[in-house]
Amino acid sequence: MTAPMITGPMIEAAALAVDTIDDTIAAPPADTPPADATSTDARPRGPKGDRRERSARRPKKDVDGWVLLDKPIGMTSTQAVGAVKWLFQAKKAGHAGTLDPLASGCLPIALGEATKTVPFVMDSRKVYRFTVRWGIETDTDDSEGQPVAQSEVRPARDAILALLPGFRGEIEQVPPAFSALKINGERAYDLARDGIAVELAARTVIIHRLDLVDMPDADHAVFEAECGKGTYVRSLARDFGRQLGTHGHIVALRRSVVGTFAEEELVPLDTLRAMHEANGETPPFAALRPVEIGLDSLPSLRVSPADAARLARGQSIILRGRDAPIIEGPVAITAGGRLVALGDAEGAEIFPRRIFHSAPAA
Template sequence: MTAPLDTTTLLPETGADTGPETHPADAARPALADETAPAELPPRKRRPKRDIDGWVLLDKPVGMTSTQAVGAVKWLFSAKKAGHAGTLDPLASGCLPIALGEATKTVPFVMEGRKVYRFTVRWGVETDTDDSEGKAVAQSEVRPAREAILAILDAFRGEIEQVPPAYSALKINGERAYDLARDGVQVELAARTVVIHSLDLVEMPDADHAVFETECGKGTYVRSLARDMGRRLGTHGHISALRRTRVGTFPEEELVPLATLRAWSEERDDAAPMHVLRPVSIGLDTLPCLRVSPADATRLAHGQPIILRGRDAPILEGPVAITAGGRLIALGEAEAGEIYPKRIFHAGK
């Protein structure tokens, strides 16, 4: 959250831009045997559920679905409630923020943050899933030179039109596109406008592969980006490796591998590794923060709006995080000098 505003002392506004929306990375693809590999699932041991509130910044391993990762973390912490902020394919590794308890109320705001990916494109082969887990549907002997790759990158920066992969979670007449594709139905998805904030060639380890880094907006499919770059270069391409290095304000260097969480839990005789739990409020770092009096906090907690009074009252519009006594108490919507409560935080994290 940004520096708080105080309705009791009428501090000036310190709101921050929440930034463009970003897409949860490439969720849907054909089911694989290793998605349910017993080695990747938490042990079948009963634990009493607890009220655990906060964020776990997980470094998801390759070969595990996002749902399995959430289940593993939820089990390790014996949490009653858990969710994640942006799906990662089993093929992908990296930043998977997992919300526990009250933190699940802030997931939509984390989803609004920009996401950064590093990915490898395999030239010469296009697959039905646009990644290495699909079947080859087109091949080419052409391998693009560095100069040719650099020459097309501007065409994929900024606002672009992009057709999502057939194997995606988008719905067609109420059914998921990947379900239709698996059943052999020809899937045709309309192009959508997405935003690519940056796209850079990082390295070319050999003629068949190129490594890129991109910061992209909501709705962007990295798999489609690889496919379309291949076609633009007069060849074909698909994702052979994908890692998400950042989600919003959650950087790669703060991620904790699942294996490390499990090891800490085992060392402490099944005690949850609470020292890695981040506060609920970090999911709201991009929102303006408003500090209110105890009386206003009580009104908001009962679902009643408050009025920002006084000549120097802050001018706020849109979502705002609200604190009282140093505790996060609510998410609200500011409109015409009033704050309307939307979500109440009972844990005060």
């Protein structure tokens, strides 16, 4: 028998079946009709007529892959997912990390089988560029809210630079009152909109990088941050202002990177719509990326078709051979050039956690 080999990011191994195990990783689907970027109108764009009749004429399809959307300002993440789902006529969709309506930039949208990889994208690092307006704090910590405090103080560059080290690394952060976090089963933003005082506990977040990029005038400063899961940029603006003896809120925000998804890969919603119309209102498949890019951060284990079939039945496999790699943690499993399973490696044994049913590429 040929011994297993490591070739770049790929690990080749022969395997032997053992036990069955359960399927545990899931991603929340979204099923929302599209909306214009400047409106909260959730009606699909298209020919006039009854909405249910249009839906009946557009049967949903099994569409699997990622759309790296450049979300426009003025659209919620839920509306963006609904718009993309409608364009692709997809049965299932979800996104990997909410962006506020005020924000633009990288909103990875998973369709079909790609929703199984959403947790790995959501846990990855993200890069934001944001502009803080000094002298005013709002109830939402951004320009969409109402002012709650004001100050005539404007911080100097040296004071800002001296402040930043205290916000790098592992810090405690209180999320904004207007956030999607739940309090006794209710969304914090729903309580805040109803005039109920919202007090959220501080949470530990990680800021890997934080830089002052520009100070175009005394009222504004531009920053760039690379941070981990759960970080609220709006909270950074609020806390910057308070610690600098003034106040602050976000007036511009753009997410340029999510994990391995970079800004130059993003596709604007208008481009997707134009592709859809140019192709006779067929889905813009040219913008669809493979399911496996959601697992780019994981080691990839290549197995034989027989072993892939065992994994598909829920059976674990054992890596064999004198040079079989010993790995730990999540692993992406491929066979015949396509993703077949997401598993957990425990030494020489691989346990399937999610099975992928995408059809092989044509």
